[in-house]
């Protein structure tokens with residue numbers, strides 16, 4: 001896919017990887033809709049990018065709320081002229097808030113996919129396009145300290161694989177792929193006890209992160225563009241420091 005002139009909607013676009021995705025997509029010629037629950041950070045990014053409202057917009061959007069999410073699509077279409085790329089990136093990593101975690105990381109991706117099929121699907125009068133779902137290095141291996149988080153990321157890989165099947169692509173013209181980065185420094189610092197269900201899981205957290213190399217968000221954003229341009233529908237891509245994205249063989 002040639003990114004020039006395409007419109008990308010990025011959930012969780014205001015901070016972290018999402019912020020880098022918005023900047024990298026813009027650098028590659030996309031118009032960008034930054035969608036996030038964090039209005040201050042979203043407005044801040046909009047200001048920092050300093051582009052005209054015909055090129056970059058911010059839409060306040062909670063992915064746990066279907067109506068708000070739908071409004072973000074509608075507003076993007078009316079202000080930027082369409083949607084071609086959806087990056088379902090918003091996420092929470094906190095097993096103490098496990099119901100919210102499932103609602104954002106899995107149900108939020110399902111809402112984003114259903115809306116993408118509705119607004120992008122050729123069978124519904126749309127242009128076709130690409131959906132990228134946020135997986136993680138925990139999409140195909142157990143993170144013992146964060147069982148619920150890990151379950152959401154495994155589920156995203158399964159959802160990507162099924163919705164990305166050629167049966168759906170033939171119908172909708174929408175490719176569905178998943179990007180699975182290794183952690184940034186920020187994800188591994190801070191007090192793990194705030195994220196794990198029991199302080200007894202602290203040793204498991206140390207084991208989980210022991211051999212995990214850190215990656216820079218800028219490298220992950222470059223991998224996002226690669227995957228949007230080239231990845232076959234249904235595939236999930238591990239992004240590690242110092243190498244190109246590598247396809248995961250999830251549940252072979």
Ligand SMILES: NC(=O)C1=CN([C@@H]2O[C@H](COP(=O)(O)OP(=O)(O)OC[C@H]3O[C@@H](n4cnc5c(N)ncnc54)[C@H](O)[C@@H]3O)[C@@H](O)[C@H]2O)C=CC1
Pocket residue numbers: 011012013014015016017018035036037038041061062063064089090091092104134135136137180181182183184185187188
């Ligand atoms: N940072 C890391 O080390 C890794 C991150 N990932 C995945 O990459 C994606 C982005 O991660 P980070 O940038 O690190 O996260 P982050 O916590 O820095 O950013 C997440 C963004 O999502 C937004 N958000 C949270 N709940 C929301 C909701 N209900 N509706 C809309 N927006 C919401 C937040 O406001 C924030 O801007 C996630 O899916 C994460 O699981 C995967 C592997 C490693």
Ligand SMILES: CCCCCC(=O)/C=C/[C@H]1C=CC(=O)[C@@H]1CCCCCCC(=O)O
Pocket residue numbers: 016091092093094136137138143146182183186187189190191208209
């Ligand atoms: C051992 C776990 C490896 C998986 C890492 C991962 O997938 C990270 C996910 C991020 C998604 C939402 C988050 O909260 C995670 C990272 C947050 C980074 C910012 C942390 C700053 C803070 O602790 O306040």
